[in-house]
Amino acid sequence: MTYTTRLLDDDTWDDFARLVEANNGVWGGCWCMGFHPEGLGKDSTADGNRRAKREHVRRRTVRQVLVYDGDECVGWCQYGPPAELPNILNRKAYEKELTELPDWRIGCIFTGRGHRGKGVARAAVAGVLDAVEKAGGGLVEAYPEQVEGREPQRGSYFHTGPEDLFAEFGFERDRKIAKWRWTMRRQV
Ligand SMILES: CC(C)(COP(=O)(O)OP(=O)(O)OC[C@H]1O[C@@H](n2cnc3c(N)ncnc32)[C@H](O)[C@@H]1OP(=O)(O)O)[C@@H](O)C(=O)NCCC(=O)NCCS
DSSP: OOOOOEOSSSTTTTHHHHHHTTTTTSSSTTTTTTTTTTOOOOTHHHHHHHHHHHHHHHOOOEEEEEEEETTTTEEEEEEOTTTTTOOOOHHHHHTOOOOOOOOOEOOOOOOOOOOOTSSHHHHHHHHHHHHHHHOOOEEEEEOOOOOOTTTOGGGGGGGHHHHHHHHHHTEEEEEEETTTTEEEEEEE
């Protein structure tokens, strides 16, 4: 498959929104807000998350690579400096052995139902590394799920991506932050 990528902005918002809506808001309505400073609280609603995400796009406080199959947005990968994406999973365990914050984090990764297993996430991560390079490069961190040595997992476990995908791009394990989750790093 040949995919193209674009950044999420005012011009591409409708394409992104169509993909989220076609997938029931993603996780029932998170709208990919989990890593943003507001996070997902017990009082957050699908409508509120949608508004919050739209506002980030308006204020340009979101960085997200969208993957297109022709005119259709079929997936994304979110990234940004730690201040923009503070709410990583297993934060306490992460901070315990933290010596140096990265310049960039990779947040949520998502491929629409019906488009999985065809290289969309691969194109999204390639797009992020390209965008990071254009922005000056630096130390990039991802927080993927280990694949090897466990039962096959369903897609939603992988909202920070599968380890093998990042290994393919040269990320290396830095430390374990949960039973099956690693901090992985690479320089760009
Ligand atoms: C995880 C996910 C992003 C993968 O997307 P995808 O477009 O199907 O992935 P790709 O086809 O680009 O796969 C690239 C590599 O990642 C790995 N990979 C992808 N899906 C995998 C899975 N289910 N199990 C193990 N490894 C997987 C493989 O190494 C694969 O390479 P291969 O096909 O040569 O084996 C997708 O399953 C998904 O969106 N899941 C839901 C995540 C979610 O809920 N996100 C919420 C964000 S707010």
